[in-house]
Amino acid sequence: MLYNKRGAYRRFAFLLLAVVLLAATATACGKKKNEESSGSPTASASASATASIDPDTVLATYDGGELKQAEFAKYEAFMNVTNPQYAMYLSIPQYKEEIVKQYLLQKAFAARATDAQKKAGKDQADAFKKQLDDALKDATNGPQIKESMKTNNITEDEMVALVVTLATGGEITTAKETEIKATIKDADIKAEFDKEPADYNVDTVRHILVAFTDPATNKERADADALKRAQDVKKKLDDGGDWTALAKEYSDDTGSKENGGLYEKTQAKTWVEEFKKAANTQAIGVIGDPVKTDYGYHVIKVEAREEASYDKLSQTDKDAIVSALVSPKMETFMQEETDKLGIKVTLPAEPSPSPSASGSAAPSASSSAPASSSASSK
Structure with a gap:
């Protein structure tokens, strides 16, 4: 991720x-x-x-x-x-x-x-x-x-x-x-939270990454080729393909490919901007169009989202x-x-x-x- x-x-x-x-x-x-x-x-x-x-x-x-x-x-x-x-x-x-x-x-x-x-x-x-x-x-x-x-x-x-x-x-x-x-007062902490409250959402997502470098050959993939591969993966998923099998076959994310591309209950702010935005805005249960980051194209499905609020913010987050x-x-x-x-x-x-x-x-x-x-x- x-x-x-x-x-x-x-x-x-x-x-x-x-x-x-x-x-x-x-x-x-x-x-x-x-x-x-x-x-x-x-x-x-x-x-x-x-x-x-x-x-x-x-x-x-x-x-x-x-x-x-x-x-x-x-x-x-x-x-x-x-x-x-x-x-x-x-x-x-x-x-x-x-x-x-x-x-x-x-x-x-x-x-x-x-x-x-x-x-x-x-x-x-x-x-x-x-x-x-x-x-x-x-x-x-x-x-x-x-x-x-x-x-x-x-x-x-x-x-x-x-x-x-x-x-x-x-x-x-x-x-x-x-x-x-x-x-630093509590008002200062809240003001900082209010700048990007969605950063503190807790999202559960599945994703398949098509990287700009093919790990099998260590050669670069052209942007168009990576996008086409990601679109093909999305179609397979839309047609009922199994996330576990397709993640193992297609995902270049070694951190999640063996568990169906799953990242469970992860705070949105930990992700890069494009991925974070998708995790926070995609309709739950819907496989979105490929999302481009510096690493490649991601096919993402948001399975759950816990909206953050300041009154429920943990002390750990306040300390951060x-x-x-x-x-x-x-x-x-x-x-x-x-x-x-x-x-x-x-x-x-x-x-x-x-x-x-x-x-x-x-x-x-x-x-x-x-x-x-x-x-x-x-």
Whole structure:
């Protein structure tokens, strides 16, 4: 199914800390041997690229100091070990420049933290250390983590020290977020809901996707060909064809083709605009004309629709609206604080990737949104 992608200030590195705290035990370096043999960039590949830059190279200057490669390499190594999917963004220059700024901002935040915030950061670092210690003792994951730490030239003490900085800096941001949330009233939440109340409808739909890429051949389908195939599917369904059989045969949505194309009780706002509109407006029980999205043509049947109203809105949905209202204000706060530092990034040219890693230098779609022929990006 097609899901909307959302960007928010949560992309900042410090807010990935919750992931980092669990990463050592959950991912065991984030790589299985079959992934390493498939040509995906591994932690060791990232480490070798980092090692090729002179440790004294200045990556950025800012009000109060400069950031050298020797220091930032430890942050890169830390991410290679604990959160390799995020670390892959460091292989893309424009992302790396942004991450350098984020890292310096966290240092600045940590430096001005209150005693209470420093204690909270230290407590989080202690929790991380315990999890890492436990992971290193684990017979299955421990050897991989130790090897990754060795390859990336980072010690446990260095990792814990980085968590102290990131967690303490994160306390500043948490405090600001709490401050902003306190200004948002119920009337603000309702006003936001009233902009698109149908977004909160709960719909049950069946659909068959004819994608613009044929998964059997990996070749592109012309728009007209995809539409014709979708129209043929619709006719078969109108003539009494079985959804289960036809979805298995025709649907390119791997997320639903095995269960008759069914998506049950799904909130409409999670879908891309064209699909959402169809789910919210098509007559119930009627198979609509093919609906075009960026992924292809969808033959859709709405089986049920629960109309949303503010008085029945769940607390979870209200909290999501609050987050949506907070996000742009936090973005502004983060940008203003970054600007105050006067950061000037001067990254050196990246070394050419080795032939074994060049096929997937960019971060995988799964690092931010799992992608597949099912179009289940979120």
